[in-house]
Amino acid sequence: MPVIVRADFTGIIINDLYLEPPVDNSLVLIVEDEPEIAQILDAYLVREGYRTVRAADGETALQHHALLSPDIVLLDVRIPKLDGFAVLARLRQTKNTPVIMVTALAEDIDRLSGLRLGADDYVVKPFNPQEVVARVKAVLRRTKGDQQETLRRFGGAIEVDFNAYSAFVNCNGERIALQLTLSEFRILAYMVRRPTHAFDRADILDACLPESDALVRTVDTHISNLRKKLEALGQKDFFPAVRGIGYRLADPK
Numbered sequence: 215m216p217v218i219v220r221a222d223f224t225g226i227i228i229n230d231l232y233l234e235p236p237v238d239n240s241l242v243l244i245v246e247d248e249p250e251i252a253q254i255l256d257a258y259l260v261r262e263g264y265r266t267v268r269a270a271d272g273e274t275a276l277q278h279h280a281l282l283s284p285d286i287v288l289l290d291v292r293i294p295k296l297d298g299f300a301v302l303a304r305l306r307q308t309k310n311t312p313v314i315m316v317t318a319l320a321e322d323i324d325r326l327s328g329l330r331l332g333a334d335d336y337v338v339k340p341f342n343p344q345e346v347v348a349r350v351k352a353v354l355r356r357t358k359g360d361q362q363e364t365l366r367r368f369g370g371a372i373e374v375d376f377n378a379y380s381a382f383v384n385c386n387g388e389r390i391a392l393q394l395t396l397s398e399f400r401i402l403a404y405m406v407r408r409p410t411h412a413f414d415r416a417d418i419l420d421a422c423l424p425e426s427d428a429l430v431r432t433v434d435t436h437i438s439n440l441r442k443k444l445e446a447l448g449q450k451d452f453f454p455a456v457r458g459i460g461y462r463l464a465d466p467k
Contacts, residue, residue: 241265244276244285247293258343272296286354291317303312312357314349374406383447398440405463415460
C-alpha cells in the first residue's frame with residue numbers, strides 16, 4: 215500500500231489519518247504487528263502530547279522513517295518482512311534516530327542486554343504502557359541533549375564525535391580511532407561533556423547504563439578497559455580516581 219503523506223500548519227496527515235501536533239514536537243514511530251498493542255501504545259503516547267505513526271512490518275517502518283524522520287522509534291523485534299534487528303541495522307546505516315526495542319523472547323533479551331546492536335533501550339513484554347512512555351521521555355531527553363553538540367575535544371589529544379558514536383586519539387600526529395564498546399563510549403562521552411566534574415559511580419551507571427541491572431562496580435570495569443585502550447595509544451592517567459566519589463577526567467599525558 216503506498217504511503218501518502220502531506221502536512222498542514224498544525225500536523226501531519228498519512229493516508230488521511232491526521233496526527234495531532236505534540237506538545238514537544240516529537241514524532242514516535244510505533245513498529246508493532248499486534249494491532250491491540252500498537253493501539254495501546256498509540257493512545258498512551260498521544261495522551262502525553264506526542265505525535266504517532268504506526269507500521270506493522272519492517273518494510274513499512276523503513277518507508278515511514280525515510281519519509282517522516284521520526285524523533286524516536288518503538289521497534290518490536292518479531293515483525294514480518296524484516297525483523298526488528300534487520301530494521302535496526304538499516305536505520306543505523308543512515309541515521310542515529312533513537313530506537314527502543316520491544317520483545318517478549320528470552321533469546322532476544324540476551325542479544326539486547328548489552329545494547330551492542332545500537333539500540334538505545336529495550337522493553338520486555340508484557341509491559342506497563344506508562345513505563346514505555348517514561349522510557350520514551352528518558353531516551354528523548356538524553357539523545358536531544360546529545361544533539362546539541364556533535365563534537366568535543368579534550369586535552370588536545372582526545373576527540374569525541376557524539377553523532378557517529380566514535381572517539382579518536384591524536385597519537386604522534388596521527389588521528390587513530392578508539393575501538394570502544396557502546397557502554398565505554400557512553401561513559402567517555404558523558405564525562406567529556408563535564409571535564410571539570412568528579413563523577414560518582416552511581417551517577418555514571420544511571421546516566422550511561424540505565425537499562426542495565428549491573429552493580430556500580432561495573433563502572434570500574436568499564437573505566438579500567440577505557441584506561442587500557444587509551445594507554446595503548448600513549449594517553450596515560452586519563453581517568454584518575456577520586457577517593458570516596460568515583461572518577462574525573464585529567465589532561466592526558
